[in-house]
Amino acid sequence: MAETFIHAENLSFSYQGSNGGDDVPALKNITLDISKGEYVAILGHNGSGKSTFAKLLNLILEPTAGTLIVGGTDLSSGDLSDEELIALRRRVGMVFQNPDNQLVATIVEDDVAFGPENIGVPMPELRHRVDGALASVGMSEYADREPHHLSGGQKQRVAIAGIIAMRPECIVFDESTAMLDPLGRREVLDTIRMLNRENGITVINITHYMNEAALADRVIVINDGTVLMDGTPDEVFAQRDRLREVGLEVPQCAELIHRLREAGIPIEGTAISHVESCAELLAATLRGGEPAHG
Amino acid sequence: MDKIHLDHVSFTYSAGTPFEHQALDDVTVHIGASRITGVIGHTGSGKSTMMMLLNGLSKPTSGNVFLDGYDVNSTAKELYKTWLTLPEYRNLRKSTAKKAIRKEVEARKRRLCFRVGLVMQYPEYQLFEETVFKDIAYGPKNMGLSDEEIRERVLEAARFSGLDESLLEKSPFDLSGGQKRRVAIAGVIAMKPEVLVLDEPAAGLDPIGREQIFEEIRRYQRSTASSVIIVSHSMEDMAEYCDDMVVLSQSKVIAAGTCEEVFSKVSMLDEVGLDIPQITQLMRRLRKMGIDIPENVYTVDRAVEILKRYYQSQKGNLT
Amino acid sequence: MKSIAFGQYYPANSPIHRMDPRAKVILTVLYIVCTFLCRNALCFAALVLSAILLTAVSHVPLRMILRSIRPLIMILTFTSLINIFMTKGEHLLTPSWEIPLWGTHVWRIRIFEEGLWTALFMILRIVVLLVGTSVLLSYTTTPIALTDALERLFAPLKKIKVPVHDIAMMTTIALRFIPTLMEETQRIMNAQKARGADFTSGGLIRRAKALLPVLIPLLVSAFNRAYELAAAMECRCYHGGEGRTRLKVLRLRFSDVFAVLLLIAFGTGIFFLNRLGIGYTMKG
Numbered sequence: 001m002a003e004t005f006i007h008a009e010n011l012s013f014s015y016q017g018s019n020g021g022d023d024v025p026a027l028k029n030i031t032l033d034i035s036k037g038e039y040v041a042i043l044g045h046n047g048s049g050k051s052t053f054a055k056l057l058n059l060i061l062e063p064t065a066g067t068l069i070v071g072g073t074d075l076s077s078g079d080l081s082d083e084e085l086i087a088l089r090r091r092v093g094m095v096f097q098n099p100d101n102q103l104v105a106t107i108v109e110d111d112v113a114f115g116p117e118n119i120g121v122p123m124p125e126l127r128h129r130v131d132g133a134l135a136s137v138g139m140s141e142y143a144d145r146e147p148h149h150l151s152g153g154q155k156q157r158v159a160i161a162g163i164i165a166m167r168p169e170c171i172v173f174d175e176s177t178a179m180l181d182p183l184g185r186r187e188v189l190d191t192i193r194m195l196n197r198e199n200g201i202t203v204i205n206i207t208h209y210m211n212e213a214a215l216a217d218r219v220i221v222i223n224d225g226t227v228l229m230d231g232t233p234d235e236v237f238a239q240r241d242r243l244r245e246v247g248l249e250v251p252q253c254a255e256l257i258h259r260l261r262e263a264g265i266p267i268e269g270t271a272i273s274h275v276e277s278c279a280e281l282l283a284a285t286l287r288g289g290e291p292a293h294g
Numbered sequence: 295m296d297k298i299h300l301d302h303v304s305f306t307y308s309a310g311t312p313f314e315h316q317a318l319d320d321v322t323v324h325i326g327a328s329r330i331t332g333v334i335g336h337t338g339s340g341k342s343t344m345m346m347l348l349n350g351l352s353k354p355t356s357g358n359v360f361l362d363g364y365d366v367n368s369t370a371k372e373l374y375k376t377w378l379t380l381p382e383y384r385n386l387r388k389s390t391a392k393k394a395i396r397k398e399v400e401a402r403k404r405r406l407c408f409r410v411g412l413v414m415q416y417p418e419y420q421l422f423e424e425t426v427f428k429d430i431a432y433g434p435k436n437m438g439l440s441d442e443e444i445r446e447r448v449l450e451a452a453r454f455s456g457l458d459e460s461l462l463e464k465s466p467f468d469l470s471g472g473q474k475r476r477v478a479i480a481g482v483i484a485m486k487p488e489v490l491v492l493d494e495p496a497a498g499l500d501p502i503g504r505e506q507i508f509e510e511i512r513r514y515q516r517s518t519a520s521s522v523i524i525v526s527h528s529m530e531d532m533a534e535y536c537d538d539m540v541v542l543s544q545s546k547v548i549a550a551g552t553c554e555e556v557f558s559k560v561s562m563l564d565e566v567g568l569d570i571p572q573i574t575q576l577m578r579r580l581r582k583m584g585i586d587i588p589e590n591v592y593t594v595d596r597a598v599e600i601l602k603r604y605y606q607s608q609k610g611n612l613t
Numbered sequence: 614m615k616s617i618a619f620g621q622y623y624p625a626n627s628p629i630h631r632m633d634p635r636a637k638v639i640l641t642v643l644y645i646v647c648t649f650l651c652r653n654a655l656c657f658a659a660l661v662l663s664a665i666l667l668t669a670v671s672h673v674p675l676r677m678i679l680r681s682i683r684p685l686i687m688i689l690t691f692t693s694l695i696n697i698f699m700t701k702g703e704h705l706l707t708p709s710w711e712i713p714l715w716g717t718h719v720w721r722i723r724i725f726e727e728g729l730w731t732a733l734f735m736i737l738r739i740v741v742l743l744v745g746t747s748v749l750l751s752y753t754t755t756p757i758a759l760t761d762a763l764e765r766l767f768a769p770l771k772k773i774k775v776p777v778h779d780i781a782m783m784t785t786i787a788l789r790f791i792p793t794l795m796e797e798t799q800r801i802m803n804a805q806k807a808r809g810a811d812f813t814s815g816g817l818i819r820r821a822k823a824l825l826p827v828l829i830p831l832l833v834s835a836f837n838r839a840y841e842l843a844a845a846m847e848c849r850c851y852h853g854g855e856g857r858t859r860l861k862v863l864r865l866r867f868s869d870v871f872a873v874l875l876l877i878a879f880g881t882g883i884f885f886l887n888r889l890g891i892g893y894t895m896k897g
Contacts, residue, residue, distance in 0.1 A: 045500040046471060060844055086850045094848040101838045102845035106757045106789045113860035115849040120856045130860060148792040178498045181337045181527045182569035208500040247502035252572040252594055259598045265605050275572060279579040286585055286605055351803050412807035420804040422829035436809030481808060
């Protein structure tokens with residue numbers, strides 16, 4: 001078992017009520033562990049509390065109750081010094097939804113340097129990191145461009161490079177693909193996978209796209225501030241009816257398998273998250289109704 | 295007749311500068327009346343530019359845009375010759391008739407944006423009034439309607455967009471993202487446009503939010519029999535909700551027709567890098583694996599039907 | 614995608630473009646001083662010559678520079694007329710024309726040679742000032758390099774609690790977001806036009822009112838952006854200027870120092886040329 005990176009126990013958060021009204025609970029008694037190097041998707045409809053969870057991880061919001069330990073730092077104690085806070089944010093990077101609202105500088109490489117400059121990385125190490133980060137997201141040739149000339153997907157990759165350059169252990173993607181077109185989304189998702197597989201970075205992808213969640217190793221479904229499901233994509237998508245109750249849909253492939261089973265066609269197997277594996281299951285059943293050959 | 299007809303339309307941004315960019319290249323499109331047409335393409339394929347041409351926000355660099363057979367960019371000068379023979383103008387003095395024609399052309403130009411209602415991408419960012427009611431009423435007010443008529447239209451538009459009446463006196467800035475989106479759409483529906491054009495109406499919404507918005511658009515279209523154009527890059531949604539499709543790639547139309555017709559060219563759509571629906575990908579894969587099924591399947595319903603039939607026939611063969 | 618030409622920067626690779634932006638700021642200040650030192654025809658001749666030389670070295674096309682002068686034509690005409698008619702001197706060029714105004718009042722038009730000279734000098738001074746600053750700074754320095762240079766030049770002011778870093782950061786962010794907000798403005802305007810908004814007809818008040826549906830959403834979105842950007846910056850460990858390192862290190866080269874020395878010499882030269890008292894010498 002890999003080392004635990006995030007440990008939440010009975011974690012709760014409430015937004016302060018406006019005009020002296022009651023506090024609005026956004027997260028209620030969340031208990032979960034995320035290991036180092038995991039690729040986790042957090043699913044939920046708008047307002048389910050999934051983005052709140054993300055914002056707790058690097059203390060943009062402070063937990064109101066319960067325990068939250070990230071990379072050995074206790075975030076729920078409420079007495080982090082400025083140095084500790086900066087150290088935490090270096091280790092847990094965050095990529096936001098709107099690519100325009102997170103780029104600071106007027107030139108791509110200056111923007112990538114922004115984070116490391118803040119934590120005092122000296123030259124020539126700084127130059128080395130910036131070039132490396134841009135190369136790893138495939139944006140080296142855009143180093144001296146202006147961000148507003150880039151596409152959404154490219155801007156988002158620059159934002160990711162800006163985080164990588166700080167050498168984080170974990171990156172949280174807070175609906176980072178929601179504003180992108182399919183091409184941009186693919187670019188960003190490929191980058192995310194590469195970071196997880198090759199650099200061993202723990203990835204937490206907050207999303208409401210089912211096809212995107214299918215790419216993760218583990219899917220956590222949050223509804224109404226609590227953890228509704230937690231498992232592999234196949235395990236989660238097997239519970240289509242429960243997902244639908246909370247406003248989520250399974251990917252089309254999984255939906256098809258469910259519907260065919262309902263129609264009495266005996267499809268064996270659980271691998272229903274991807275086109276390839278679904279095709280295998282279906283083909284096995286359809287070829288003369290025999291079970292899979294192996 | 296076509297509701298909208300783009301005839302050899304080209305559009306170039308910043309012509310004659312280093313930033314020159316051809317957004318539409320000799321595009322000819324027919325859009326049928328009382329149907330939902332999906333316009334699909336990547337960012338930069340020219341689909342957003344096309345929308346702006348439909349309601350006169352921009353004019354084509356070359357080519358013509360027809361609405362009900364009328365060239366929306368025609369000038370009075372071009373029309374004198376043909377119109378002077380029309381019964382309305384025939385019996386007038388020539389100068390009076392010309393003046394009348396000029397006035398009519400002007401009025402048509404002004405009316406164009408009310409006839410072709412445009413809902414831009416992320417329309418919730420255009421809300422500005424104190425109350426939801428006032429914001430929806432902005433368009434009808436600009437049309438110069440009576441207060442009574444405005445009220446009626448606002449209520450109707452709110453109903454179509456799935457907005458509860460209790461929200462109408464709230465500030466639009468206090469609403470949730472999905473509700474704001476609905477207010478913005480209602481603001482355009484309230485102008486009772488003959489053609490409703492929506493650019494990515496479901497962008498950023500969660501699955502249920504997407505479904506609701508598209509269902510509402512469909513309900514609106516079916517009950518008003520107006521024409522609806524949805525611009526999107528999601529083939530999955532378009533296949534589900536549209537009657538017709540126009541596919542743009544690199545400033546050109548590469549496929550157009552009913553969904554069935556467009557999906558019969560699925561390999562070509564795949565080649566230009568469009569995100570074909572997962573269900574279509576699955577069916578194509580099965581076909582490649584030697585299972586004899588059509589590959590232009592684009593909804594789950596249809597796939598279930600086909601596979602069920604296939605399974606039963608296979609079972610029949612065995613026994 | 615429409616591109617927004619921003620600022621006045623003219624991309625080229627001239628010696629002036631390559632100069633350290635700090636040196637350029639200093640040169641610009643010195644050059645302004647030089648234009649004000651000039652008092653007689655010889656000085657101005659030298660000044661004009663230097664402006665032509667600078668333009669040639671900068672690779673900025675002449676028509677771009679002329680374009681920047683165009684808006685000043687009104688002011689130039691106005692000041693020269695005032696100088697021509699109002700300067701009194703010793704060498705009267707015209708007979709005293711008298712134009713009756715009202716009652717017994719008359720306006721006596723007298724043009725002196727000194728007036729003509731002063732007018733000419735004023736025009737030259739303004740034009741050279743403009744050409745000099747645009748060639749030395751605005752056309753050849755990106756806004757971001759300029760901000761950077763100013764931050765470093767004013768760094769000593771930190772000692773007296775001037776928030777130099779913060780001002781520079783704000784300027785950078787403003788520069789970064791100008792194109793974004795301009796695009797946004799266009800988008801909102803189109804959206805409201807699609808709902809029948811009319812921004813062009815009616816009187817001033819009506820037009821100002823018609824802009825509200827654009828300004829309010831723009832403001833709301835700008836605040837949202839500011840909020841999100843602040844969160845993003847915090848997540849990227851921003852905590853003010855303390856302990857920050859820099860990707861881009863500015864290094865003063867010999868040529869930068871040499872240019873500054875050259876200009877100081879030029880200014881000294883002009884100072885002494887004034888003393889020679891050749892021809893008309895402007896007062897003040």
